[in-house]
Amino acid sequence: NYEQLYNNIQAYAENTEALFVASIPVFIQEAEDRIYNSVQIPSLRKNVTGTMTAGNQYVSLPNDWLSNYSFAVIDASGNYTYLLNKDVNFIREVYPNPTTSTGLPKYYALFGSQYTDINEMSLILGPTPDSNYTVEMHYYFYPPTIIQGQITVLGTPTGGTLYADGVYQNVPLT
Numbered sequence: 001n002y003e004q005l006y007n008n009i010q011a012y013a014e015n016t017e018a019l020f021v022a023s024i025p026v027f028i029q030e031a032e033d034r035i036y037n038s039v040q041i042p043s044l045r046k047n048v049t050g051t052m053t054a055g056n057q058y059v060s061l062p063n064d065w066l067s068n069y070s071f072a073v074i075d076a077s078g079n080y081t082y083l084l085n086k087d088v089n090f091i092r093e094v095y096p097n098p099t100t101s102t103g104l105p106k107y108y109a110l111f112g113s114q115y116t117d118i119n120e121m122s123l124i125l126g127p128t129p130d131s132n133y134t135v136e137m138h139y140y141f142y143p144p145t146i147i148q149g150q151i152t153v154l155g156t157p158t159g160g161t162l163y164a165d166g167v168y169q170n171v172p173l174t
Contacts, residue, residue, distance in 0.1 A: 002028070002146045025147045036066060036142055041166045044143055045069060049136045057098045057128040058111060059135065060120040069138040071108055072121070082137070083125075091126035102130040 007026050010016065035043070044066075052059050052073070080104045081104065088109045095101035104127075111124040 005006045029145055029147055032145055040140055044140050045138060046141050047136065047138050049134060052125065052129045052133050052135050054129050054131050058122045059125060061123065064141040065121060066140040066142050069140060073105055073138045074134040074136060083107065088124055091124055095126040095128070098128045101127045103127045105129055
C-alpha cells in the first residue's frame with residue numbers, strides 16, 4: 001500500500017531530511033505516470049461518445065486521457081468511419097484553410113493544450129467538420145493515484161470521547 005511504499009523509500013534512502021521526505025509523494029506520482037506512459041494496460045481503457053461541432057476543427061479530450069486507441073465518427077445512419085492518426089503538420093498542409101476545407105473528418109492529430117486551459121488537451125481534425133457528428137473514442141486513461149489527497153469532512157464529525165489528539169497513520173475512516 002501507499003504507506004508501506006512511502007516508508008520503504010525513506011528507509012532505502014536512509015534519509016529523514018524534511019525536503020526529501022516531503023518529495024516522496026512526487027517520486028511516487030512520477031513513477032506511476034512513467035509506468036502508465038510506458039505500458040498499455042488493457043484494463044485501463046475507456047469508451048466515450050460525444051459530439052464534434054460544425055466549423056470547429058478541435059475536439060477536447062477527457063481530463064484522464066492518456067492516449068488514443070481509436071477515434072470514430074458516427075454518421076446519421078449509424079455508420080462508423082475510423083479516423084487516421086496523423087501529425088498536426090500533415091493536417092495543416094493538406095487542409096490549409098480550416099474555414100473552407102470542410103467535410104466529414106478523415107484524420108486527427110494530438111494538438112496539445114488549449115490557450116484557455118493549459119490542462120485541457122485537444123485533437124485537431126482534418127478536414128474541419130461540415131456538420132455536427134457523433135464521435136466515439138476508445139482511449140487509455142490515467143487511473144486514480146495511490147497517493148491520498150486531502151480528506152474533506154462534511155458536517156460536524158462526532159467520533160466519541162476519550163481520544164488523544166495526534167497524527168495517526170493507517171487508521172481506517174469508519
